[in-house]
Amino acid sequence: MTETITIRRPDDWHVHLRDGAMLKAVLPFTAAQFSRAIIMPNLVPPVTTTAMADAYRERIMAALPAGSRFQPLMTLYMTDDTDPADVVSGYESGRIVAVKLYPQHATTNSHFGVTDIEKIHPVLAAMEKAGVPLLIHGEVTRPEVDIFDREAVFIETVLDPLVRRFPGLKVTLEHVTTKEGVEYVTGARERVAATITPHHLIFNRNAIFQGGIRPHYYCLPIAKREEHRLALRKAATSGNPRFFLGTDTAPHARAAKEAACGCAGLFVAPVALACYAQVFEEEGALDKFEAFASLNGPRHYGLPVNEGTITLVRRPRAVAEDVSLPAGEAVHVFRGGETVSWTVADADSAAAAVA
Numbered sequence: 001m002t003e004t005i006t007i008r009r010p011d012d013w014h015v016h017l018r019d020g021a022m023l024k025a026v027l028p029f030t031a032a033q034f035s036r037a038i039i040m041p042n043l044v045p046p047v048t049t050t051a052m053a054d055a056y057r058e059r060i061m062a063a064l065p066a067g068s069r070f071q072p073l074m075t076l077y078m079t080d081d082t083d084p085a086d087v088v089s090g091y092e093s094g095r096i097v098a099v100k101l102y103p104q105h106a107t108t109n110s111h112f113g114v115t116d117i118e119k120i121h122p123v124l125a126a127m128e129k130a131g132v133p134l135l136i137h138g139e140v141t142r143p144e145v146d147i148f149d150r151e152a153v154f155i156e157t158v159l160d161p162l163v164r165r166f167p168g169l170k171v172t173l174e175h176v177t178t179k180e181g182v183e184y185v186t187g188a189r190e191r192v193a194a195t196i197t198p199h200h201l202i203f204n205r206n207a208i209f210q211g212g213i214r215p216h217y218y219c220l221p222i223a224k225r226e227e228h229r230l231a232l233r234k235a236a237t238s239g240n241p242r243f244f245l246g247t248d249t250a251p252h253a254r255a256a257k258e259a260a261c262g263c264a265g266l267f268v269a270p271v272a273l274a275c276y277a278q279v280f281e282e283e284g285a286l287d288k289f290e291a292f293a294s295l296n297g298p299r300h301y302g303l304p305v306n307e308g309t310i311t312l313v314r315r316p317r318a319v320a321e322d323v324s325l326p327a328g329e330a331v332h333v334f335r336g337g338e339t340v341s342w343t344v345a346d347a348d349s350a351a352a353a354v355a
């Protein structure tokens, strides 16, 4: 049995760090495991300009544990009014790495999202020309479309037309959750890729309703049927460079999830690498783990791979239920109260012990 896994240092290509006290509480977990992360811009108000991204980056740097070398990769939140000139200059000066498209009302803090793709055609054309990646939350929000079909319908009616209309645009289908998504990305033109979360590899939609309604399994896109989970596991562990690691760690205070109208999003950062490693081990694909975690993402984004390595050891550890926030609040940790098999042995920040 494999006892240690050593891979080139990984990155997380989809992270919600929030702001203020929450940022301070959750950032160490990401920084302990990942060299870089794409920081999602869905704050309230959202990060819509390069100047706002600069300010957010400063707040992240100030919240980092001492000695951490973690690098946040900033993004802009696309609105109907996004300025193509700001996007291109922000990208070319290295202050942002991508723009995120949230269809309006698709997910947490998406009320400022794009109302009609036609409206952003000029900015997409500018991004295509300048090489700026477009990151997409791929779900339609029309009320007549079933929540479990939102991704598949999005791919057919929005994503595929967009990918054809802008044939040079670099596109990441974020947190893919369906076999339709996997098939689409596998067969799409060059420069189309997808992130896969740990949680969508681990549970199917039954978990949301196991013996009662379970808010700590509610995220968007919502978990799908077992056949979709199996398709995701196959894609992630295939070695196909179009699929790579993006945890979609999305912390919410317990009170905001355990509510009559609970927020979507799971705080997976504390167990992210452990969960992925478990999946690759179960699939007999540990030899493909490094490509998924550390190589395929940089390749898609045209960035260098990280220097150095990270080692996971087989050392079962109990996962804490919660991470505390000031004022008595807490964030439930995905798999909190359970035992995970893999532990990061040599991370380079203060949070190493918890990761």
Ligand SMILES: NC(=O)N[C@@H](CC(=O)O)C(=O)O
Binding pocket: 016, 042, 107, 108, 137, 218, 219, 220, 221, 248, 250, 251, 264, 265, 266
């Ligand atoms: N994944 C989620 O369920 N929630 C995310 C938003 C998102 O990535 O869609 C959040 O910001 O809380």
Ligand SMILES: [Zn+2]
Binding pocket: 107, 137, 174, 175, 220, 221
């Ligand atoms: Zn999303």
Ligand SMILES: [Zn+2]
Binding pocket: 014, 015, 016, 040, 248, 250
């Ligand atoms: Zn997300």
